[in-house]
Structure formats: structure tokens, C-alpha cells
Amino acid sequence: MPTFVYMTRCDGCGQCVDICPSDIMHIDKSLRRAYNIEPNMCWECYSCVKACPHHAIDVRGYADFAPLGHSVRVHRDEEKGIISWRIKFRNGKKDMDLVAPITTKPWGTGFPDLKAEPAPSKEMRASQLLYKEPKYIRMDDGDIRTLKSAGLSLKAGVYY
Amino acid sequence: MGYKTIVEDNIDVLVVGAGLGGTGAAFEARYWGRDKKIVIAEKANIDRSGAVAQGLYAINCYMGARFGENNPEDHVRYARIDLMGMVREDLAFDMARHVDSAVHQFEEWGLPIMRNKKKGSYQREGRWQIMIHGESYKPIVAEAAKRSADKVYNRICVTHLLLDEAKENRIAGAVGFNVRTGNYHVFKSKTVIVGAGGASNIFKPRSVGEGAGRVWYAPWSSGSAYGLMIDAGAKMTQMENRIVLARFKDGYGPVGAYFLHLKTYTQNGLGEKYEEKWWPQLQEMVGKEYLDPEASHLTHRPIPTCLRNHALISEVNAGRGPIHMVTMEAFQDPHLEEIGWHNFLGMTVGQAVLWAATNVDPKYENPELTTSEPYVMGSHATGCGGWASGPEDVSPPEYFWGYNRMMTVEGLFGAGDAIGGTPHAFSSGSFTEGRLAAKAACKYIDDGKAEGIRVSDRQIEELREKIYKPLETYRVYSNEVVAGTVNPNFINPRQGLDRLQKLMDEYCGGFGVNYMTNGNLLKIGLKKLKWLEEDWHNGMGAADIHELLRAWELYHRIRTSECVFQHTLFREETRWPGYYYRGDFMKLDDKNWHCLTVSRRDRKTGQYTMEKAPLYHLVDDKEKTAKAG
Numbered sequence: 001m002p003t004f005v006y007m008t009r010c011d012g013c014g015q016c017v018d019i020c021p022s023d024i025m026h027i028d029k030s031l032r033r034a035y036n037i038e039p040n041m042c043w044e045c046y047s048c049v050k051a052c053p054h055h056a057i058d059v060r061g062y063a064d065f066a067p068l069g070h071s072v073r074v075h076r077d078e079e080k081g082i083i084s085w086r087i088k089f090r091n092g093k094k095d096m097d098l099v100a101p102i103t104t105k106p107w108g109t110g111f112p113d114l115k116a117e118p119a120p121s122k123e124m125r126a127s128q129l130l131y132k133e134p135k136y137i138r139m140d141d142g143d144i145r146t147l148k149s150a151g152l153s154l155k156a157g158v159y160y
Numbered sequence: 161m162g163y164k165t166i167v168e169d170n171i172d173v174l175v176v177g178a179g180l181g182g183t184g185a186a187f188e189a190r191y192w193g194r195d196k197k198i199v200i201a202e203k204a205n206i207d208r209s210g211a212v213a214q215g216l217y218a219i220n221c222y223m224g225a226r227f228g229e230n231n232p233e234d235h236v237r238y239a240r241i242d243l244m245g246m247v248r249e250d251l252a253f254d255m256a257r258h259v260d261s262a263v264h265q266f267e268e269w270g271l272p273i274m275r276n277k278k279k280g281s282y283q284r285e286g287r288w289q290i291m292i293h294g295e296s297y298k299p300i301v302a303e304a305a306k307r308s309a310d311k312v313y314n315r316i317c318v319t320h321l322l323l324d325e326a327k328e329n330r331i332a333g334a335v336g337f338n339v340r341t342g343n344y345h346v347f348k349s350k351t352v353i354v355g356a357g358g359a360s361n362i363f364k365p366r367s368v369g370e371g372a373g374r375v376w377y378a379p380w381s382s383g384s385a386y387g388l389m390i391d392a393g394a395k396m397t398q399m400e401n402r403i404v405l406a407r408f409k410d411g412y413g414p415v416g417a418y419f420l421h422l423k424t425y426t427q428n429g430l431g432e433k434y435e436e437k438w439w440p441q442l443q444e445m446v447g448k449e450y451l452d453p454e455a456s457h458l459t460h461r462p463i464p465t466c467l468r469n470h471a472l473i474s475e476v477n478a479g480r481g482p483i484h485m486v487t488m489e490a491f492q493d494p495h496l497e498e499i500g501w502h503n504f505l506g507m508t509v510g511q512a513v514l515w516a517a518t519n520v521d522p523k524y525e526n527p528e529l530t531t532s533e534p535y536v537m538g539s540h541a542t543g544c545g546g547w548a549s550g551p552e553d554v555s556p557p558e559y560f561w562g563y564n565r566m567m568t569v570e571g572l573f574g575a576g577d578a579i580g581g582t583p584h585a586f587s588s589g590s591f592t593e594g595r596l597a598a599k600a601a602c603k604y605i606d607d608g609k610a611e612g613i614r615v616s617d618r619q620i621e622e623l624r625e626k627i628y629k630p631l632e633t634y635r636v637y638s639n640e641v642v643a644g645t646v647n648p649n650f651i652n653p654r655q656g657l658d659r660l661q662k663l664m665d666e667y668c669g670g671f672g673v674n675y676m677t678n679g680n681l682l683k684i685g686l687k688k689l690k691w692l693e694e695d696w697h698n699g700m701g702a703a704d705i706h707e708l709l710r711a712w713e714l715y716h717r718i719r720t721s722e723c724v725f726q727h728t729l730f731r732e733e734t735r736w737p738g739y740y741y742r743g744d745f746m747k748l749d750d751k752n753w754h755c756l757t758v759s760r761r762d763r764k765t766g767q768y769t770m771e772k773a774p775l776y777h778l779v780d781d782k783e784k785t786a787k788a789g
Contacts, residue, residue, distance in 0.1 A: 002373060021204040021213045022373075022380050023315075023339055023709055037706065040372040041379050044510035045214035061513045062371030065410045070516035072509060076295070083295050085505050087512055091519045100502055102296040105270035111304050114190040125603065128254075128553055130595050131191040136261035138226040145225075145232050145257040147554055152233060152778055 002042030002059060003049065005034050009056035016048035016057055025057075050076040050083075078107045164343045165624065168311070171349035172196035173601050175309070175594075176318045176334055177203065177384065179210020180298075180587045181539070181576025182355025183305035184262065184594025185601075189353075190308035192602035198309045201316045201336060201347060203356075203709075204380065206302045210357060211378050211539070212587055216294040217506035218285050218417060219273075220586035223260050227281035232256035235288065236779045239584040242464050243543060244450050244735050244748065246398060246756060248581030249778040250550035250559050255585055259592045263290075266588075269300050286420035287460065288584070294506055301591065315339045318384070319712045320623050321352060321392040321572065326614040329393065331571035333615065335623045342705045344624050350610035351571045351601040355594060358537025358544065358577035359383030359720045361657065363402075364665035364672060365533045367410070374510055376405050376412040376532045380713075383536060385545070385578040387716025390723055393763045394567040395547035397580035397756050397773065399720075400727035402534035403542035404469055404675060404739050408485065409528040413511025415485065417503045422490040426472070426529060428480040435463075438471040445737055446748040465541055469531055469738030473674065476530075483529045487522035497523060533671045534740065536724055538577045539590045542739075544724075545580030547758050547773070548573075551596075556776050563604050565597035568760075571610055573597035581756060630702035630711045637701065650701035653710035656692065660714065663688045664721055668728060669740035678743040682729045689725060693718050723768075727757050730770040 003025070005016075010033040016025040017034060024038040025048050034057075036042060049057045061070060069090035076083045085098045114131070134144050147153065173189045175182045178200045189198045202209055223230045235256040240247045267273050272293040274283035282290040306312055318336035325332075333349040360377035367374045390396060407415060418424040428434045436453065443451050446467070456463050472483050491497045500522060504512040514520075520527050538545030546567045550559045565573050575597045576590030585593060604610065630650075637649035645652055651659075664670055667685025669677035677685075696715060702708040733749035734742050755772040762769070 002370070019205050019208050021209050021378065023204065023706060026706070039370050041710075042373040043214070043379050044374065044513060045208070045378075046509045047208040047213055051208075059509075059513055061510070061517045062367065062369075062374050064367060064369045064371035066371075066514050066517035068517070070513060072513045072516055074505075074509075083505075085512075087501070087516050089516050089519050089521070093519070094516075094521055096501065098498065098501060098505060100293045100295060100506070101272045102293065103270040103300065104267075104272050107270075108303060110269045111307055114187075114308055115194050117191065119194060120192060125192070125606075128551055130258055130261060130599060131188055132265065133258070133261050136264045137258065138260070139264060140226065142225075145253075147253075147778060150231065150233050152780070 002039045002044050002062065003036045003057050004060060006056050006058065007033065009054045010034055011054060013053065015051045015053060019047050019051045021045060021047060046074060049074055076102065081107070163628070165346060166343050167346045167348065168199060169348045170197055171199045171333065171347055172351065172605055173198045173598065174333060174347050174349035174352045175200045176352060176354050176388065177210070177356030178206045178302065178305060179355055179357060179576060179590070180212055180301060181578065181590040181594040182353070183301045184591035185353040185355055185575055185598040186305040186309045188595035189598035189602060192599045193605070196602060196605065199347060199349070200305065200309045200312045201318050201334065201345070202312065202314050203317050203339070205314045206306065206312055207299045210298065211381060212298045213378060214509060215506045216292065216297050216587055217503045218289045218291050219263055219588045220289045220416070221259050221584060221589040222263050222282070222288065222290045223256060224281060225260055227279070229281070230287065233779045235584070237781070238288065238462065241450070241461055242541060243401070243583050244446065244464055244466065245754065246401065246735065246775065247543065247583065248550065248559065248756070249776065250555040251548065251579065251582040253554055253778060254551045254564070254596065255582055255589045255592050258596065259588050262592045262595065263588050266300065269304060271297060271300050285417050289416060289420065291417070291421070297587070313345065316345050317709050317712055318356070318388065319627055321388050322348070322615050322619065323392060324613045325616055325619065326612050329569055330613065331392065331569055332613045335620065337627055337708065339705055339709045344627065346620055348615060350605050350613065351573060353573040353575060353594065353597045353601060354385050354388055354578040355575050356384035356388060356578065357381030358385060358535065358539065359717055360535055362536060362660060362664050362717045362721050363533040363668070363670040364661035366671060374410070374412060376407060377535045377537060382713035382716050383720030384716045385574065386536070386723060387719040389546050389567060389572065389574070389578065390719050390761050391763065392569050392572060393760065394569045394572060395758050395760045396723055397545065397547045397758050398543045398727070399536065399723045399759065400731050400757060401542050401544055401736065402536050402724065402739055403540060404534050405532040406469055406472055406529055407532055408511055409530040411508065411511030411514040412532065413504050413508045415529070417499065418485060418487065422496050422500060424485050424487050424490050426483055427486055428475050429482050429484070430480055434475045434480065435468060435471040438474050442467055442470060442737065445734065445746065447750070450748065466736040466738035472529070473531055473738060477674065484526040485529050486526050488524065488526055491523040531671065533665070534669065534675070536720055538580055538582065539585045541583050543581045543583040546574050546578050548579050554778065558774055559776070563600040565593060565600055566604070571604060573601050630700040630708055633699065634701035634703050638703070647701065650699040651695060652701055652703070653707055653714050656696060656700065656714045657717070659692055660717060660721060663692070668725060675740045676743050677728065677740060679729060682725055686722070686725045689718065689722055723759060723761070726759055726768045726770060731757050
């Protein structure tokens with residue numbers, strides 16, 4: 001039904017409400033727990049599933065074409081920088097564990113402080129270069145590509 | 161209605177929509193505008209918003225110049241042939257010459273990019289694609305944007321752009337509402353960079369009922385990039401150039417890694433290869449210039465995607481479906497099998513869910529492929545969007561009016577889906593376009609172009625009234641009936657969306673009519689669309705703030721659809737067989753249509769003006785041998 005929320009696991013913390021890109025995870029006011037208010041606008045993107053601190057959210061494939069009895073569970077760990085998946089088939093014949101890295105750095109590090117960078121010169125401003133260019137284009141001393149350096153020129157004879 | 165009006169004033173750079181384009185814009189704006197006020201208005205939560213919300217398994221636009229792989233002009237040639245010649249080559253060249261610098265920074269920020277251990281370069285999936293572990297791609301780039309911006313407003317649905325009242329055709333900010341509190345938000349800004357999305361869900365999807373959310377492009381991509389810009393009077397281009405995707409059936413799982421890296425291939429239901437047999441007929445339609453299998457075989461020139469779609473569609477129509485992806489060979493290798501699954505988990509989890517539900521083990525069974533409903537967008541392998549200025553050192557006069565990535569409305573910039581004529585930008589290219597737009601926006605302000613902007617309270621109040629009208633309509637009329645959703649005075653957003661999808665499908669060339677339309681159908685469709693728009697203005701009911709969000713998403717979809725109709729009607733040829741067909745003009749017609757189409761909707765009258773714009777070729781046809789792939 002796309003996503004659904006287990007009654008006994010959800011404590012109504014609202015992390016899923018906060019993250020859902022489609023604005024469809026809402027808190028039921030009487031039960032004070034989250035639920036999917038609009039399954040037909042759910043992309044099964046798993047953003048809420050990954051964000052739930054209690055693993056209270058799961059996905060049941062779209063009723064229109066997905067038979068019951070399957071399971072795709074996930075655990076995302078920012079501290080360890082990995083995401084782990086478990087896929088179980090309807091017929092029970094396949095049960096896979098898959099792990100992938102999600103970052104190579106401690107979470108939230110590695111970003112530049114652009115305000116602390118030396119201010120771009122007038123020449124830089126007038127040029128075609130962006131921040132950290134030209135170095136970061138080729139990671140060497142090469143310059144940015146222009147029509148001239150590429151040996152190109154406007155081809156005449158365009159027709160409407 | 162007791163919603164507050166919250167005004168954010170004195171903004172220099174307002175980024176509307178923080179997907180990959182918007183995050184690129186916000187990030188770069190800080191470098192060129194260190195003292196400028198940079199604000200982001202995002203409909204969802206920036207950490208998981210836009211098309212990359214669930215992640216990506218590949219970066220599809222990377223030159224690899226540092227490894228001697230490709231040059232920007234190579235990419236222009238590739239995009240040009242894939243789109244049957246129709247590319248803004250200046251914008252494409254500009255994006256391609258900068259894109260690598262974005263990717264190298266992503267790696268520095270912690271994005272895991274796979275390496276080719278033998279070569280030391282990034283692991284290539286294909287000539288232009290590199291493979292990543294991109295589950296957290298979006299949170300990583302969002303982090304960079306958040307550090308640059310002065311303020312990030314999450315959960316703001318931007319409905320309209322503000323226009324300057326001191327100077328005609330100049331931007332002054334944007335307005336919208338908070339989808340949590342309902343409050344009315346006004347952003348007064350010297351420049352606006354539109355990073356909002358293209359359009360899913362305007363053509364009836366193959367998925368039905370509960371499954372209607374399983375569309376290829378994110379369901380929250382509501383064509384807002386186009387709705388906002390068209391309403392502001394910006395010129396649009398190539399809006400007829402919708403895209404149809406060949407994907408794993410029902411789950412819309414991506415096929416790129418399968419074709420390119422796993423070396424899988426397609427066959428028909430009889431186990432035969434089928435593509436080649438359609439080439440002669442297609443060559444009749446489009447000419448040798450665009451389809452030359454022999455040349456493609458000898459060089460790296462690809463067969464255009466739309467033509468491969470045409471072969472698939474034709475084969476199924478000939479009764480030899482379904483089309484299968486032959487995975488059984490590749491999946492015998494455990495490493496490739498793992499990649500095949502990771503590929504879905506990284507960007508289309510729903511396909512993994514579906515295969516688990518239907519016991520599809522690609523090691524023992526070849527999964528089905530099918531073609532999707534059409535999508536209107538400018539960042540993937542198609543080029544719908546705004547008519548934007550190119551860079552000074554590349555663009556011919558007709559493509560240049562002062563500031564890179566600026567629309568025909570002064571101070572209005574775009575990135576990603578918002579920019580027309582630049583297909584094959586994908587995530588990295590969209591981010592790059594955001595960066596280019598941000599630098600240009602800062603220059604525009606520094607040049608004194610944004611002085612003396614005036615926005616009256618009247619404009620702000622009028623828009624406020626418009627925004628909440630669906631709530632008012634519901635409040636007034638809902639009690640006229642006992643219960644339920646059937647009301648003679650209004651429709652709800654879902655009912656409106658269903659009507660839009662049905663008419664787009666039937667009259668504008670959706671999957672239900674095998675992507676076929678013609679002048680007569682388009683005119684009928686436009687008439688029906690006009691009624692839908694009238695109903696939206698006079699009879700759209702929203703029960704709560706969430707429905708109000710859906711109502712405005714529908715509005716942007718309607719505005720986008722109208723533009724698609726106008727453009728499709730204007731281009732009297734079949735330029736992209738496999739994306740759509742003009743039954744009354746079944747051939748590609750270079751003599752009359754080797755040009756770009758440009759539209760402008762008059763803000764006051766709603767009338768469209770269509771024109772042909774020149775299609776300049778900056779890059780010659782000579783293709784060097786690729787090292788990548």
C-alpha cells in the first residue's frame with residue numbers, strides 16, 4: 001500500500017512526517033500515530049522507512065500488481081556510513097542480505113566553508129569559472145574548455 | 161481563515177525548489193555572493209526532496225576529462241543525436257565543460273563513487289555514466305546547500321512568482337504557503353532561481369488504483385518549474401519533447417546499468433532479437449541522417465532512444481510481445497547479480513519490492529520490459545523547459561541576453577528541469593546548471609540590474625486570496641451534500657488529476673493511444689483542458705492544507721499540459737517517433753522543422769504566441785573514438 005505503520009511500534013515521533021517528500025505521512029489525531037494518508041501518491045522511496053527510529057514503517061507492494069508475502073526491509077546507519085537491506089521473496093526461496101556504503105566520510109564533514117574562502121577576484125567574476133575551477137574540472141592545471149580551445153566555431157547555414 | 165502572512169524581505173537569491181538544481185544554486189551562490197541573502201523555499205524536506213530523494217546508483221553525466229575520456233563537445237554530439245538534432249548546443253556544451261568539477265566535489269563531500277581498480281579512474285557504467293553508492297546522494301548535496309543558505313524554508317509550496325511593478329518583465333520574488341501550518345509566505349527577492357521539478361502524472365500512468373504512485377519520475381514532480389515560469393510570462397522551448405521510458409514493467413526499474421554494465425539485451429516474446437528489423441521502416445520516417453545503423457555499428461554514435469522505443473512499441477503491436485530483458489546470462493555472475501539488485505535499492509526500491517512479490521529471480525527468468533506513459537521534463541534524456549540565455553563566450557546572439565541561464569524574464573533563472581534544450585544533464589548536470597545560474601544571478605545583482613523593485617500590497621493580497629480559494633470553496637459547499645466526494649459545486653484535486661490524465665492520454669499521445677495524436681485531437685484536447693482550468697478556478701475544493709497542496713500541484717500540471725498541447729500542435733512533423741507521433745505528419749521534416757519551438761503565454765489574455773527559433777550547431781559531426789565505456 002506502499003508504506004504502512006505498525007500500531008505497536010510507532011510512538012508518534014513524527015520523523016516520517018518530517019521527511020516524506022510527498023507529504024503523505026501524517027499523524028492520526030485519535031491514535032497519535034503516523035499513517036500513510038494517500039497511498040496512490042507514494043513512490044515507495046523508503047525515505048520514511050529509513051528515517052523511522054523504531055522500524056515501525058514497512059512497505060507492502062502496490063496492491064494492483066504486487067502479490068502479498070514479500071518483504072524488503074532496510075536499516076540505514078549514518079554513524080557507520082552504511083545501509084543494509086534484506087529482501088525476502090513471496091515463495092521463500094530467496095532471502096538476500098545486501099549492504100552498501102552511503103558515505104566515505106564521518107557524516108556532515110568534508111564540506112567547504114564558502115564564506116571563509118578567499119573572495120573571488122574581479123577576473124574570476126568576469127570569467128566563465130565556477131568555485132574551485134579550473135582545477136576541479138580536470139584535477140590538474142588544465143583550463144576550462146572554450147569553443148576556441150575545442151577548435152569549434154559556429155556553423156552557419158542554419159535553417160528554420 | 162486565520163493564516164498568518166509571513167514576509168521574508170531583502171532576499172538577494174531565492175532558490176525555489178531544492179532538488180539537485182536548487183542545491184547546486186544555493187551552494188554556489190554563497191561563493192559569489194558572500195554577503196548576499198540566500199534563501200531556499202522547498203516544498204518538502206530538502207534532505208529528501210526532488211527526483212533524487214531515494215538515491216541514485218549512477219551519475220549519468222560525467223565527462224572524465226581528467227582521465228582523458230571525453231570532452232564536452234563529445235557530449236553535445238551524443239545529446240544531439242539522441243534528441244534527433246534538437247539541442248541548445250551552447251547550454252549543453254557549457255554544462256558539460258563544468259560538470260566534472262561538481263562530481264569531483266561530491267566525492268570530496270563523501271559521496272561514494274566506485275573506482276575502476278585497473279585504470280584508477282571512476283567505474284564506468286557506460287560512456288557517460290559512472291557508478292556510485294548513491295543512497296545518500298541527496299542528503300549529501302542538501303548538506304552543502306544548507307551550509308550556504310541563510311535560511312531554508314522546508315514545506316513551502318511555492319504557487320506563484322512575484323513580478324516587479326516598477327519595471328515590466330522583471331522578477332520580484334515568490335509566494336506560497338506552508339503545507340504544515342497553512343501560513344502564507346511572501347519572499348521578496350532580487351533574483352529567483354527556479355529549481356522546481358518537471359512533470360510526472362500529467363499523462364495517465366499505466367499504474368492504476370493504489371499503484372498510481374508508482375510512476376517513473378517522482379509523483380511530487382508536479383511541473384512546477386513550468387507552471388511558475390509560464391505564469392510569469394517566460395518563454396518556453398521544446399515543450400512538445402516529452403519522454404517515454406522503456407523500463408522494467410510495473411516497477412519502472414532503471415535499465416541503464418543492465419544494458420551498459422551488465423551487458424543485458426532485449427528480445428521479443430518469441431526469444432528473437434527484434435530491433436534491427438524496424439530500422440528500414442524507421443529510416444523511411446526519419447532519414448539516414450538520424451538513423452544509420454551501419455554508422456552506429458562502426459562508431460560510438462548511439463541509436464536515438466526514441467527510435468529504440470519505436471521498435472519496442474512496434475514489436476508489441478505486431479503481436480510478438482512481451483519484450484524481455486535477457487538477464488539470465490549476466491546474473492550467473494554473483495558480482496553482477498548483486499549490482500543488479502543494488503541498482504534498484506539505490507534508486508527504485510519499488511522494483512525490488514515487485515520482484516520479491518512476484519518471485520522474479522533474474523538469474524532464472526528474464527523480466528518484462530515496457531514503455532512508460534510520457535513525462536515532461538528537461539533534465540533527463542529530454543529537453544523541455546524555459547528559453548534561457550547561454551554563456552557569453554559560446555552563445556550566438558539569439559541565444560544570449562546578458563546572463564547565463566536567465567529566462568526571458570529579467571532576474572528569473574533556472575536549473576535542471578527548468579532549462580529547456582539541455583537534455584542529458586541528469587543529476588550532476590542539474591547541479592551544475594544551478595551553480596551557473598547562481599553565479600550569473602549574483603552578477604546580475606552586482607551589475608545593479610535589480611534596483612528599485614516594487615511589489616505592491618495589492619499584488620500580494622490578490623495572490624493570497626487566490627491561494628486559499630479552494631479551501632473556501634470546500635467550506636462553503638461541502639455541507640450541501642450528505643457525505644462523500646460527489647458535489648455539484650466543486651471537484652477535489654484527485655478528481656481533477658484523473659480528468660487531466662485521461663484527456664492528456666487520449667488527445668496528446670499517451671500510452672493508451674500508442675503515443676499517437678494529430679491536429680484535430682490536439683484541438684479537442686485543448687478545449688477540454690480549458691474547461692478543466694475553468695473548473696479549477698471556479699470549482700476546486702480542498703478539504704485541508706494537504707489537499708490545497710495537491711490542488712496547486714494540479715494547477716501547475718494544467719499549466720504545463722496547456723503548453724505541451726500548444727507546442728505539439730505547432731510542430732507539424734514527427735520528430736521523435738517512439739516518444740509521440742503526429743498522425744497527420746508522420747515523417748520527420750527537416751526542411752521546415754530543423755528548428756527549436758518557442759512559446760510565450762500572455763499573462764493577461766492567456767493567449768499563446770508560437771515561434772520557430774534557430775537551431776545553431778556549434779559542434780561538428782566528427783566524432784573521436786571514445787576511451788570511456
